[in-house]
Amino acid sequence: MTTSSARKAVTGARTEAGSGAATRTVTKAVLFHELGGPEVLKVEDVPLAGPGPGEVLFRVEAIGLNRAEALFRAGAYYYRPTLPGSRLGYEAAGVVEAVGEGVTAFAPGDAVMAAANFDFGVHGVYGERVILPEGSVVPAPAGADAVTSAAMWLTYSTAYGGMVETGGLAPGDHVLITAASSGVGTAAIQTALQVGAVPIAATRGEAKRQQLLDLGAPHVITTDSQDLVKEAGRITGGQGARMVFDAVGGPGFADACDALTPGGTAVIYGTLDRRPVHLSLNWPLTVHAYANGALSREEGFRRRAAAFIGSGLASGALAPVIAETFDGLERMADAHRLMESNTHTGKIVVTV
Numbered sequence: 378m379t380t381s382s383a384r385k386a387v388t389g390a391r392t393e394a395g396s397g398a399a400t401r402t403v404t405k406a407v408l409f410h411e412l413g414g415p416e417v418l419k420v421e422d423v424p425l426a427g428p429g430p431g432e433v434l435f436r437v438e439a440i441g442l443n444r445a446e447a448l449f450r451a452g453a454y455y456y457r458p459t460l461p462g463s464r465l466g467y468e469a470a471g472v473v474e475a476v477g478e479g480v481t482a483f484a485p486g487d488a489v490m491a492a493a494n495f496d497f498g499v500h501g502v503y504g505e506r507v508i509l510p511e512g513s514v515v516p517a518p519a520g521a522d523a524v525t526s527a528a529m530w531l532t533y534s535t536a537y538g539g540m541v542e543t544g545g546l547a548p549g550d551h552v553l554i555t556a557a558s559s560g561v562g563t564a565a566i567q568t569a570l571q572v573g574a575v576p577i578a579a580t581r582g583e584a585k586r587q588q589l590l591d592l593g594a595p596h597v598i599t600t601d602s603q604d605l606v607k608e609a610g611r612i613t614g615g616q617g618a619r620m621v622f623d624a625v626g627g628p629g630f631a632d633a634c635d636a637l638t639p640g641g642t643a644v645i646y647g648t649l650d651r652r653p654v655h656l657s658l659n660w661p662l663t664v665h666a667y668a669n670g671a672l673s674r675e676e677g678f679r680r681r682a683a684a685f686i687g688s689g690l691a692s693g694a695l696a697p698v699i700a701e702t703f704d705g706l707e708r709m710a711d712a713h714r715l716m717e718s719n720t721h722t723g724k725i726v727v728t729v
Contacts, residue, residue: 626645627650
């Protein structure tokens with residue numbers, strides 16, 4: 378398809394013409410013009426051209442929220458937005474409407490997901506329609522609806538990429554999963570079970586213990602009332618866990634690593650605690666600072682992760698936990714408020 382014909386393939390978006398100017402296509406998107414809380418998120422009209430060479434345009438049906446987006450909106454992420462008018466959003470599912478020249482992997486009508494390997498200040502997927510590079514799009518799992526697809530890619534590719542490909546998690550290994558009630562945390566529990574490992578879910582309070590047990594975690598540690606290291610030692614028969622999969626960082630990272638068996642592996646993929654990360658002296662110790670976006674830029678990894686997720690979804694081993702679904706882009710601020718309340722378990726999704 379040529380760029381010209383790709384532009385003509387865009388349907389459903391509104392057009393407007395300025396005085397003496399060529400007609401342009403616009404779509405709705407969530408932007409923010411200043412750093413702050415959820416209230417800074419605004420739904421606005423933005424220009425939408427057809428896809429250029431190597432690009433894919435898709436209609437968004439559902440958006441999966443991630444903690445990184447709240448940090449980015451507040452100016453606390455590892456890179457900062459360009460203001461005013463920053464985009465936002467890593468994860469969305471939808472249907473291809475047009476492709477640019479040279480795109481061979483996708484065609485109009487294909488169900489797809491965003492691969493979350495881009496600067497979301499530029500390519501953020503909080504919108505009705507988005508254009509992404511071909512390498513930032515992956516096929517949606519066969520038979521999955523949009524809400525399921527929007528909740529799958531980033532959480533499960535992070536769990537698979539961090540624990541299996543980077544950390545080398547193997548059958549029989551005990552893995553301590555911090556922030557276990559989060560979207561990635563719940564995905565990590567299921568991923569560990571799928572590979573035959575033994576997840577130990579760590580959460581702060583008792584309120585989410587039963588939910589994590591119901592999800593399949595054979596062991597749950599509540600860190601507000603239990604000693605993490607002692608409990609991990611008891612669960613593993615005094616050996617310690619083979620791996621820590623950590624979203625928190627900060628001073629508590631040392632405690633999590635103290636729960637490892639000598640020679641164990643720690644994979645840190647998030648910094649919910651913004652204080653400096655403390656390193657355990659439980660040596661020998663291997664620490665991986667995991668960046669899913671970097672790994673997802675590799676075509677081979679995207680293929681392997683998609684195969685792992687697809688097979689797990691088909692078998693029922695993987696099933697995203699949906700905390701709540703909000704309807705419409707105008708509910709995005711409410712969805713962010715729920716995410717920051719830390720009262721939910723699993724993934725928050727906004728349908729479009």
